[in-house]
Structure formats: C-alpha cells, structure tokens
Amino acid sequence: MLNQDELQQALAVTEQLQRQWMIGAGEVAATVTLPESWSALLQGTSPEHARLLTLALTGQLQLMMTSGCSGQQSLHEKPLLPMLAVPTLPESLRPLFRRSLEGLSKQRSIDVACVLRLLSQRRVTAHPADWLPTNKEKSLPREYWPWCRWVADVAAMNTEAGETLSEDTWDQFYPAERLALLQDMRALEPDSARELIMQCAGREPADKRLSIVGTLAVNLAPADVDYLQSLLQDRSKKIATLASQMLSRLGTLLEQDSAEMSEEEVQEHAETYTLEKKGILKKRLRLRPKKMRSGKQNAIRTERLGGISLSAFARVLGLKVTQLLDAWDFEDNRPSDNLAFLTNAASTLSDDHIEHLLARLLSDASITHNDISLLEQVVARLSPEARQTCVQQILRGKDATLSFYDCLLLVESPLDDLLFTDLKNSGAWKALCNRIGEEFDGGYLENLHCCAELTSLGLLVPQATAAAVLDAVESMGLSLADPALDLLQLNNQLPILT
Amino acid sequence: MEISLETIQNLAPDQASLHAAKKLLKPAKWPLLGQDPGVNTIWGQCQGSGSNPYLTMADVVDHGYKCTCPSRKFPCKHVLALWWQFADRPDDFTVSDPPEWVHDWLGRRRKKSTSTEAETAGKVEKKNILLATGDDTPALSAAEQANKEAAKAQRAKQIKAATEASIRDGLVEFQQWVDDQLRTGIGGLMKEISSRCRQIAARMVDAKAANLASRLDEIPAKVLALPSHEQARKVCQELSQLVWLSEAWLVDPDDPDARRSVAATESRAVLLETPETLSVMGVWETVGEQIVTRRDGLISHASWLLNLDESAEQRFALLQDFYPASVGRRQGGERVGSVISAELIFYPSRLPLRATIHTQKACAPQVCDWPHEEVAPDTGFARKLCTIPWLESHPFIVSEGRIAADKKGRFYWRDSYGAWPLMNEHVSPLLQGCEIRRACIVWDGNNAELLGVQAKPWGSIAC
Structure with missing residues (x-):
C-alpha cells in the first residue's frame, strides 16, 4: 500500500511519462525515477515490455486517483420546477396522454393547449416528463403559469402564489399570466385595471403593449374613453387603430379621429353596391356588390371594407347598422370582402350589434364549413360562456354544416353540457358517420378528415358524451385501439369532478 | 378469433422458419402470452438469444405482426410460433387489455395486405407445417452417439487451440503496435486516430480477437467526445487498459473475463x-x-x-x-x-x-427509493479496477443531488461527494430543475453518463 507521498510522487511520474510519450520516447528518460514498487514489477523484462507495463501502471494509477470536479463553485443550478396547485394526471393515464400528444403532432392542426384545457377541466395537469411548456405557447390554462415562468426564466420567479398584479409587481409576472390577470381585474375592477395599464403599459414594447391595451375590451365602458383618446396618438399605428376601434365600439369615435376615409370616399364606396329588396311575401333588404371592371378595383373595395366606419357606410346607404348587417349578402360578395367586412364589424361594433350579427350568421344557411373564419371573427368577441352556448346552438342545429373541428376552434374549453342525443342529430355527426361508412374498410381509420373529427370530438364533448360516442363508433366497426379514438378515450377515462 | 395451421404455413417465409418456430413452441420459452379478442390481437414475450425477451405481437385476422427480434425474415420464427401456439392452445393466452407495447403497435400500425404478400411469397417455395412437426434426424445407436460426441469434442478442442494460437499472435502484434505508438508519439496517433485504430482493429479481427477489435474501434469515438485537453490522457488510459487485458489473456487464456473481453461472449x-x-x-x-x-x-x-x-x-x-x-x-x-x-x-x-x-x-411498479451504497463513484470504481484493470465503466446509484452546469454548458452531477462531469450533451430542463433522490450513472474513471433518475416529486425519469 502506498502512502500519500508515494502516491503523489507516482502521479508526478505519470504526468512526466505521458508528456514524453506525447512526443515519442524510446526509453524512459533518465530524469524520470519510477516508484520503487513499480521497479520490482519491471525487473527482468525487456525494454519494450517494460515500456508497456509502465504504460499500464500509469494508466491505472490515473484512473484510480481521479476524483470528481474540483471547481464546483463556478457551477450553477437551475431553479426547481415549481409544483402546480392541481395534481398531475394519474400514472395509468400518462401513456394514453403521451399517445394523444403524439397523434396531435401528426395532425398539426389542433393545438396541444386544447388537450391541456381538457385536463384542466377535470382538475388534473400533465406530468412534466410528458409535457413542459416551451416558451412559445400563448393560450395555456392558468394552472401552468408557474411552469411558464420557470421556462421563461423570469427574473423574479419567486412570485408568491396569490400575489396581486400592481405597478410594483408588474415585472414579476409572466406576460401571458399578466394579460390574464388584467382581464380578471377588468372584469371585477375595470377602473383599477385601466389605471394600472396607464401606469405600466408604456414601459413595454409595442407588441406586448398592443395585447395589454387589448384587455380593455373586457368591460369596455365610457370611463375608458379619455385613455383611449390619448392612445390615438400612440407611436405604434396598431395601437392607435385598436384604440380607434374600441372608441368606435363605444360609439364615441369622433369623425376626425376615425379612419382616414373621408365622407366622399364612403359615398364612393357605397356606390359600388346595389341595395335591393328580395322575397315575395317578406321583403328583405339585400346589399349586392356591383361588378367591378378590374381586379385592382376589387382590391380597393376590399381594402376599404376593412377600414370604413360601418356606421358611416350604413348612414350613406340610408340604413341603420343592424339593417346593414342584415342586408349584407354573403353569397354574392367575394370571400375576401366577407372577411374584411366581418373583421371590421368584429373590431368596431358594439356588443349589441355583435349579438345581432352572430344571430344573423347562425341563421344564414349560406354560412358553411368554408366560412368558419367568418364566424371565428365574431365569436372571438364573446365571453367564454357565450361561446359555449353558441357552439351548443350550432351542434343542436340539424342543418348546420360546421364540422366538429370548426366548433373546436370557437370554444376555449370543452363543452360543459352536450348530450349525445343532441349530438347524434347534428349535421356534423351525420356527416361524420356517413364519411366513416364510406372510408372504413375494417382496418384502422386512415381518412384524415375523420381522424381530425374524432379527435376534435374528444376535445369538445363532456365525459358521458365521449363514452357514448365511443360506443357508437365501436358499433360501426371501429376498433377501440384505433389511435383516432385516443382523445375520446382520454376524455372518457379522465376523472370527473364531483 | 382463430387461425389455422394451413394459414401459418402459407404465411411462413420458408420451411426453415417453420422448423425454427416449432422449436419455440415450449411454454417455458413464453413467460407471457395474452390475447384481446376485441382487437383480434395476440401477444407474447419470447426468450430468444438476446438478453431481453423479444416482444412479439400479431393479428390473427389480417395477419399483421411485429416482433422486436433482429431477424430479417418476415414473419420471423417468433411470430410464427406465436400464431402456432394460438392455433394449438388458445386457452394458454390470457384474455386481457393489451399491454403498453402492444397498444403502441396497434396505434401505429396501418392495415396492409400482409397476408396476401405472404401468401404470394409462400408460393415461391414449398412449405409444409407437418414436416416441421416431425423429427427429421435419424436415430443413432448409443455407440454412434458416443463417437459423434467424441468427434465433436475433438473438433472443438482443435478449433480452440487454433483460435488461441491466432489470438496469441494477434495480441503480440497488438502490444508491438502499442509500443510503436509510444516510441513515435501519442501526438502522432491522435492526428490519425481513426485510421490507425481501424487498421489495428482489422488486424485483431483477423486474429479472431473480435471483442478487443471492437473496443479498439470505439477508441476514436470515446476520445473525440471529450474536451481537447482530456483527449491525450484518455488515449493513454485506454491503451494502458488494453495492455492489462492483453497481459491477462496471455497469462491465462481461459480466464473468463479476459476471454470475453478479447475474443467473444459465450452464447x-x-x-x-x-x-x-x-x-x-x-x-x-x-x-x-x-x-x-x-x-x-x-x-x-x-x-x-x-x-x-x-x-x-x-x-x-x-x-x-x-x-x-x-x-x-x-x-x-x-x-x-x-x-x-x-x-x-x-x-x-x-x-x-x-x-x-x-x-x-x-411486476407492478415499486414505490421505493433505489438501493444504493454510501460510496463515491471514483472510490467505488477504483475498487473495481483492482479486480478487473481493463474495466471500461461501472454503474453506480448516487443519491440526493442536482444537475448543475458550468459556463460552457457542460453538465455535472453534484452531490455531497462533489461534482461529477457528465458525458450527456443534453439534459432535459425537467431534470435540471428537480431535486434528485437517486440517479443511475455509469462512471468511466473520468466522466459519468447519467441514465435515469428518481426525482422528487416526479418519480422515475429516463435521461
């Protein structure tokens, strides 16, 4: 057994020898004195063999004497991933959850956040080994905010649970979290929220400021007018436009502050339409576009539709705004014009007018699956509860041609209430059953549309309905192991709130 | 849900596969057999030549199948044996929900005309399942059997002697090669490490020292994965260990550790x-x-x-x-x-x-901390090196630590003993952000590879 000094000496010899071998050495240099314990082993061997044995001994000594890193002061550790307030998914459901995410990644059209919202509705969260936010997601359920803060490495990550948003704590919150808190604040104390926005929004970059000002849409009231008027001079044109749209919703936008379209231009625009009466018994106003002479003129009309004051447009046509909304002909107008008109309406009309417009859209049989983007514009103005009601109304309508995937785009969370008896009478269900009947050949469902519809259903319906849907598709011959049913299975197996 | 022997015969790629499948029909080779009539699927775990049992699963209706064995015959003998057992003894297959690995396969598979392809392929060669069920070797008398065994033993002895002579020559050549590297400089070796290691590895293959050849072949990858200041030292250490190994074999070719590390692993x-x-x-x-x-x-x-x-x-x-x-x-x-x-x-x-x-x-998952010994990896590894000086690495369960990183982004396992540099290029953010109760690392004397952890409170996580 070597003592400490002998070990140190042996290690020093090892270093010397290795330096020699790096450049090449026929014999051990005279300056290197091998430890006595080694000499005994090397005695009587040829120089070549002695060299090999020396190599063997030095290598082993180094390996045996190596310890861990010594400079650990310069190492840093990532803060601990915070625990969420909501429990994680039961272990038995984690494989199904992972498969569901894998399936979604293949479909690409449905966001992971939809699955997380389904979990949130059942008061469970994902296991971090199965899913962690990536700093890119925007609309995650609130349960995951602590993880978002952790992933974003926000400086003051030790924000205490329940800490309120204020001027002092503004920077301690993750941006998406701050927006949601502002929306909450607007719902309860709109004036305090506005004051806070006035104090803090200025220090944020334009894109974040735009989202922050956007929270004023919740409980938008005449008390916000002064602040909105001041934003008309904001250095960001997008913010000035948003402020102008909000003022328009309040009906307090002054003509000089409105979009750059003059009365003459509004008049000129109105002249590109024909107002007709349609129907035999019940005469209905119909605003039809005149045929333009060139594509350039069509493009100008589309651009104007996006920026025109709809109240000015209605006035020039001799109509009220509600009459304009009723008269607009979705069939005759070009899709881009329909979209521009509805985007403008959704941005600038008051809540009453939006309600009127939505009723009009839902009752119009000409609004089909292809027009989902139109509906999305308007539904975005509704509260989460109103959106659920709207989708339930759509699904209960026998003639509606919107798909389940379309409906999923319209809601923020799975429906609280939808019976299978209602669902099976819907146009979407009948269309899905027909399509499955045509496509299914006894194996696994491969039709992408059917797969997306079943996945959407899994993310849309309550647990009892998911179970009934699974029974129904099984009776059509589908295997319950089919990956297209993974989300319905997850929905069915997730614990239910009691 | 059933499958006929005739169907299996048609699905088999050749007669040899049927013969091979027949040998797998013993229940002892199948610790797990299951079926789910709802999805027409049967599955089993077959103990093959690999150390892990092969996971075999098949559809008895559309004849789709999957097996984790490396066979290039489709279907392989394990799938054929699975069907065959189901045809003979369906009651041996426990009715249950498909396990995770079967469920994964069911989720991924797409219906294909497997049976048609197999039936078409089957027409190329005549196969008969009845031939596989019979014993095609003629019975030998006791004397003939004894002679046969003796001849076999003699042949084995001759082969062993020839192999050992070949390996001995190879190891002498290898030691000469190492000595050449020391004389001409490790620096020169490092400039041409891939080609020089490949050349000497090829010579060791010729000398029937297959496992030594593999280890030599892997030296460049091990060395080049390290930071440049550690590379020369690693080359010296690797060569020193292989010198130990060659010396051990030359002293006693029957030493099981040396034999396995130089020549081949027992079947x-x-x-x-x-x-x-x-x-x-x-x-x-x-x-x-x-x-x-x-x-x-x-x-x-x-x-x-x-x-x-x-x-x-x-x-x-x-x-x-x-x-x-x-x-x-x-x-x-x-x-x-x-x-x-x-x-x-x-x-x-x-x-x-x-x-x-x-x-x-x-077995159901166990909720317990991984048992571990109160010894630092370097100390533990040093002890193991005293037993087998050419040991490449050894696993350790380390406890109560965190993952840390230096300014260059290199990761470390840090616990009460110190900080151990990790070879892992990527460590998931989750692992970096949790308290680790137990971790499994493989320590090679200089660096560790983190393989899996038990994290607080997230449970077992693979790296």
Missing part, C-alpha cells in the same frame, strides 16, 4: 449449460438504457437493471443486446421504470454484471 445456450453460473432471483427495475451505434454498424443496446432488494449482494445486472442498424434504432429510455420479477443468470466474472433473463414475470 446464452452455453451460459445456461455452465454449472457454476451465478443465478439471482429478485425484483429488478430498469434504471437506465444506453443505445449506441457502433463503428461496425451494429447497434449496442444496454439495459441496466437494479435489484430492488436492499440486502442483495448482486446489485446491478446488464442486459446487452446487439442488432444491425438496418432494423432501425430504438428509442432509449422506454423501459426505464419498468419492473420485473425475474431470475437472472450472470456471465461468469470476478465482477458479475452482464446477465441474461432465465425466467421472468411482469
């Missing part, structure tokens, strides 16, 4: 016939997996199993499989956390690690 069949093998019954948890594509084109798949019995002397077992890269690289970490109750048979060694599963049954 599973030989291992089972060896009387003095160590056999350990216990509850084993997979604590880490290493999947590496080697320079010779093979994929090395190592599964580290930990005996969950606190008082067990045999703590670790290594299940080592090799398969060609052409069958596709598997994803590592899938088995981490899985638990089996099994009897493992260890390859004879002064430090028994490598093992194969003799019998096993599935």
